[in-house]
Amino acid sequence: MIGLYFSGTGNSKFCVERLVNNVDSNAKIISIEDCNAIYEIIQADCIYISYPVQYSNIPKILFDFINDNSMIWKNKKVFIIATMGLFSGDGSGMLARLLKYHGAIILGGIHIKMPDSICDEKVLKHSNEVNHLTIQKALTKISETVLRIKNNKYPQVGLSFGSRCLGLFGQRLYFKSKTKTYSNKLKINDNCIGCGLCAKNCPMHNIEMLNHKAISKQQCTMCYRCINECPKQAITLLGKKVVQQNKIENIL
Template sequence: MNLNLLYFSPTGTTEKILESVSGAMDYPVKNTYDLTRSENREKHITFSDEDIVIVGVPVYAGRIPQILLPSFEKIQGKATKAIFIVLYGNRDYDDALLELKNRFEERGFIGIAAGAFIGEHSYTTKVATDRPDQGDLAIAKAFGKEINSKLEQRQENLSELVVKGSFPYKALNAASKLVPTTDDTCIDCGICAKFCPMDAINPLNVKEIDAEKCIRCCSCIKKCPTQSKQFVNENIDKIITMLESNLSNVRKEVELFF
């Protein structure tokens, strides 16, 4: 069997969990498809029944990031075993895990396990600070080991994977046109433009951000070495205040499904 990783992870928490889960599995990773890079979202990828794929995405507004849908159309399985993972920022994952599972199962994948993990919230370091932490990573490793034994079972002995979530999925609001601003402390290092998953930041003038492309993933804000990028907006401030007052003292725990 060939183990493959397929993920989208602008601020890195999803990637961390996939590394821990796969690191505990009996199969070496054959291919890694990092869909955070726009060029990888153009690739047509076909998996066979000899492949196992761990698919991981962050939760955006209780759903999977909708910008991934065109790239998912280019991915095809053929009785390919899959593990579905969502990372959420300590609020809720709502219907994201169900949506991920459904979208892959309708493309030739067979879900054998799934998990909802917690990562530091993209919008603030005060919610789920530094998660996934050691406890989360230990659970991720134990999850990987549990999957090893699941993979040894015969196909006919595998029960259908059931995860939390409901359909129709949570309704999405119209996308906002807000983009991060750049203040004068910017040292023009180019990191934000290099890692923007949407290529929305002009590398020749990092203050210029294309509002049509930006998905407000916060990669540029979290990766900037001089904290020069931020959202300057009353509505975002209200959301952050609400997140911090409701969720900074709450610890949600990982949920696993087999």
């Protein structure tokens, strides 16, 4: 067994670590960005995959990772952990259908609400007290899920036809274009001091430093990692101003 994740600000990593380590304390936890990820997947018989849902869809970077390595999923047993800020009808179901297409065996799935990583939209932000409560509820759900898994009763959240309809009509029908391709909407303003943190942390290598300024190459997977890392709040994506930076370690 391994835990595999893509995580922008740490939510999905946090969830897969807590869940997998309580199912099998010897299991490895690895990012899809790790150069050893494909080797570890090939060696594993069971994979717990965790990722942040975007508009009830799969982040483009993870979608491409699955498809670009399509041959390694055949007969792999997979449990899916979809983290979300607000709502996801079938976030886990989207990945389940993609993996089944490539021959994987889907054990089940869950949705876990976490503090929203979208830090440039005021309506999505909450107080530290609310964020702490959200994490406590997430930990409770993880503990309940571990007990069910140990009893061989895998949750099936997000995998039904009804969930698929909720995801489609709740978000995906209206916002599919936002995740179909990489985004060219990342904006870096004059507050940039050229520290290079954004370029260092970008999973897409989408940001490069030119004359001590960060420049976007328009291949953003909308993970919000750079925006939450920037010490000068110089980067935005969906909104026009950073309201609250929410890396998981800052909330914990």
